[in-house]
Amino acid sequence: MSLAILDAREWQQTVDLRTGQPREASGPLADMVAGLVGRRPYPGDRDATCNDWVADVALEMVERYDPRFAFLSFSEQYYSLRHSPLTEAEEQARIDGAFAAVERFARESGFTVVVVGTGELVPAAVPVDLEGLDGLVVSSNWCAHYAGLYDASAADLEKLANHPAIAQVAAKADILTLFGGTAADGERLPEHMVAVKEGHYLKGTSLRRLYKIPQPSPVIPVSNNLGPVACLTDIRPALLNLLRTDKVALALVEGVGCRQFPLPYHTCANGRGWFAYEPGDGQFLAISKGRHSIFEHNGGYRYYQDDTDDKAYPYSGFFSEMPTGTIGEAIAARSIAVGNRSMFMHMLTGCDIACECFARNLYNQGVMAVIHRQDKYAGK
Amino acid sequence: MIRCDVCERRCPLGPDTTGYCRMYHAPRGQVEERFPDRWCAYATARMETIPFYHAWPGARCLVVGTTGCNFDCRYCANAEVVKVDPAGQQDVMLDVSPEDLVAVARKRGCRAIVFSVNEPTVSLPTLERVAAVAKTAGLVMGCLTNGYATPEGTARLGAIFDCVNVSLKGLSPQFCRNYLGVPDVGPILRNIQALARTTHVEVTTPVIEGVNSHELGEMVDFLAGVGPDVAWHAFRLLPEYKMRQEDYPSVAAVGAQVEAAARGKLNYVYFHNFIGSRWVNTLCPGCGEAVIERHSLGCGGDRLQAVHLDGTACPRCGAAVALRGDPDPATAKEACS
Structure with missing residues (x-):
């Protein structure tokens, strides 16, 4: 114990x-x-x-x-x-x-x-707000660049593909491939992971201003x-x-x-x-x-x-x-x-x-x- | 110029004149929000973190806030959001409509939306719009408030919120002036009574040893008059903002004062806001059995551990335990799953 x-x-x-x-x-x-x-x-x-x-x-x-x-x-x-x-x-x-x-x-x-x-x-130059998507965006207080995306619509993915602040939208399968995992390893991975560009940050959960x-x-x-x-x-x-x-x-x-x-x-x-x-x-x-x-x-x-x-x-x-x-x-x-x-x-x-x-x-x-x-x- | 009718400061407002909270103005001869539908943050938590111990135990909630306040508490825990000029915060605020906010809550499987970062009276019209959508969606609305609204503002709070935790911080005019920046506690006492007639009320008192600790007995007498089932949360003060350099109050000393003040007068007394508190369980008012168990992680971090109720009754003696809402957290299902 x-x-x-x-x-x-x-x-x-x-x-x-x-x-x-x-x-x-x-x-x-x-x-x-x-x-x-x-x-x-x-x-x-x-x-x-x-x-x-x-x-x-x-x-x-x-x-x-x-x-x-x-x-x-x-x-x-x-x-x-x-x-x-x-x-x-x-x-x-x-x-x-x-x-x-x-x-x-x-x-x-x-x-x-x-x-x-x-x-x-x-x-922290540019706050990024992804709350207008059809799907669910999950970001955390201490993670500025990455968010999970669930139940994304085709419109969501198209919007993100053309979003000037987005560096990457990776599907779960892509992440598993990148890190050598199998499908069984993906239980805690989001369906998509969204990464924003340097200097940009996802806002939503941080109570305090980020400098x-x-x-x-x-x-x-x-x-x-x-x-x-x-x-x-x-x-x-x-x-x-x-x-x-x-x-x-x-x-x-x-x-x-x-x-x-x-x-x-x-x-x-x-x-x-x-x-x-x-x-x-x-x-x-x-x-x-x-x-x-x-x-x-x-x-x-x-x-x-x-x-x-x-x-x-x-x-x-x-x-x-x-x-x-x-x-x-x-x-x-x-x-x-x-x-x-x-x-x-x-x-x-x-x-x-x-x-x-x-x-x-x-x-x-x-x-x-x-x-x-x-x-x-x-x-x- | 008109007088703001939302809080007891009753500030003069005009097209270019804002009040103490800097959240309202009157460009057309009526009180209007300067920053409607603008949120400083939101996060997913559970009702115990607010704290609500007797309202929808264990329910997942979306915690939201805006900016600005009508108090000037020396120990404000959220000063970096609350005390700054709201106009200067707008570049980092979230612009979310009531419909979208409710949608976020539903996607996250929340059963409630709880306003807890700053004072809800500074954003009443926005909250009224959120409540209208939330109630249609079957969501509960809750808030923390300092209770300093006007009677009209209080009636609006009571209509919006299914559960309210009012902060009764002190009683003496000297304390109110020096620690809160308002002249007296009268409106707060009046509003606790008014809210308790229309909605579920719990009360929180941050205890500052040697400053307001001698008033605990008088506060308990007042709350007992409102009703012995009002849950009272005595908080060990977390010294923040202008009190950051001051000592943390003694847990042992304040705990003893809380127990002595409340003994035999209130059915549900808690002492927490520090890690590992042993005073966070709900005890049956009939036999003293622990019927709801919790963990205390300090400031805004309490957790439900176990509910031992038979419906809302003590399984040992059958006495009723005052609760608003279903205590079964399993009812919170994710709408999107």
């Missing part, structure tokens, strides 16, 4: 992650993690100290849990550039702050830190201490290889592409064909599992269909099952995940312990720590 410790500042509740039912949890590991999250309240997604929170929590976990692998995300600059009107100098300061937090973690932990930029942000959006980057930077990797799915085997000799941390620095990456790097493919990952669950999972995950995690799935009374993992957002084959599962030694990406850290990394913000649509609710494995801890 995976335990989730929910910390709402000076108040904690421990639940079974799968059912959400309260659980009494004690023991050296649960006590250690509960104490840690209680001491370190989350400052907020766009707070200037948000990435320092990641480094601080990760360093304390390194001290107390002694992991061999750490999966980290540094996302403050992604949230701030996306939703705050910043000057160029302010944007650069945010990005510099993220890399400073990564560098501090590396220096103080002694880990070999492999840094991946998840792709550059570009100005910057992800560029559909065909390549992303990977620090060259990992060696060359052809594709983001090759990061995982290279990390596992590096773990034979080093304690390793993978640091995903979100919203940063090759142009702003301050470290020596190689580029790797960030998708396949016309499809490039945006920073998000699909990209995290492709890196974690070492294989593309667009069939399960794409911007066009009708996520609300899973929102039922008996949905498992009620504190895990739109996830209703635990992904398998993640990198944490492949590591016999101790592993941790820390990040300011809600839900992703405990669902997508597979690490023994995950500590993450519990923020929803940038509202700061507190911190959630998930303990997947209690058997590796002997106390420290």
Whole structure:
């Protein structure tokens, strides 16, 4: 059973992650993690100290849990550039702050830190409204470029084919072919996936104004201490290889592409064909599992269909099952995940312990720590 | 110039004069919307997220909003949409007719359309048009409101909405002035009573420790007078906007105050707006059995977990549980599937 410790500042509740039912949890590991999250309240997604929170929590976990692998995300600059009107100098300061937090973690932990930029942000220039179609358009809050299309009429498809903002309309079969799937893999794929052009974004679900959006980057930077990797799915085997000799941390620095990456790097493919990952669950999972995950995690799935009374993992957002084959599962030694990406850290990394913000649509609710494995801890 | 008759600010309006909310003007001697059929966003959720705990439990709903507000709450959670000049937001607003909005709700299998981002009184004519189409389509209409409408505006809200969650934020004139930007709570109390006579009403109170927490007992007495079955949601304040740098209220302290204030006076009392709250289940007013269970994910994220009712009655003691609407979420089928 995976335990989730929910910390709402000076108040904690421990639940079974799968059912959400309260659980009494004690023991050296649960006590250690509960104490840690209680001491370190989350400052907020766009707070200037948000990435320092990641480094601080990760360093304390390194001290107390002694992991061999750490999966980290540094996302403050992604949230701030996306939703705050910043000057160029302010944007650069945010990005510099993220890399400073990564560098501090590396220096103080002694880990070999492999840094991946998840792709550059570009100005949100042109909102695109697809609500006038006969069919159903499904887009999500954190996916600017891709939408699912269901029950499209012939008129819809013709309209989209001539739409100046549309880069691609791909049928499910085309996506399956592109990523080598069979018909059975397409259950969570939309009937069509609509992609808009760079600088354009789908509006509909984002409450806040978007200032910057992800560029559909065909390549992303990977620090060259990992060696060359052809594709983001090759990061995982290279990390596992590096773990034979080093304690390793993978640091995903979100919203940063090759142009702003301050470290020596190689580029790797960030998708396949016309499809490039945006920073998000699909990209995290492709890196974690070492294989593309667009069939399960794409911007066009009708996520609300899973929102039922008996949905498992009620504190895990739109996830209703635990992904398998993640990198944490492949590591016999101790592993941790820390990040300011809600839900992703405990669902997508597979690490023994995950500590993450519990923020929803940038509202700061507190911190959630998930303990997947209690058997590796002997106390420290 | 005329006086706006929608909310109690009763702002002067003219062809080039807008009121406090900046959503109405009077180019032809009557109150008119400046931005009809314009929406800031919509998303699919369930009634518990609004929150509605006693209206159509578990029903899928289309959550919508416009922009603008007639209050100036120091802790506004949606200030980036609500506090900005609506005219400056129009480049990113969705232009969706009532017919198309209802069609979207039906395509997504929604049983309700709920207005919850900002204050519905700033977009009343648009909402009246949506309600007309929605009701023909068999959809429920719901909203959150600050309750500061005029009696005429309140009557229109009552006609539009099948369920309303009114925010009773504080009672003292000092609190109303300093934290809400309005002179007093009188219109809100009047409107809660009026709405409760015509539609389903739940009430939400964001509790700020040491600021309005001493008024909880008085609020409960008022609500008990409206009816002991009025569901009361005490919220732990999420400090946002002008209060962003302030401390989060203590869950333990506020929870104890809520319990003490409501004990024996209201049948349905909840304390939430923070992750993992244990005070989100509906307890039978007869025997205390948990008859509806929920999870609390904090701000706008509550989830239905299980309904244990026999119809609308407690399966253990048979006492009636106050509910509006069928609690069976399975009735929400996707129209397009």
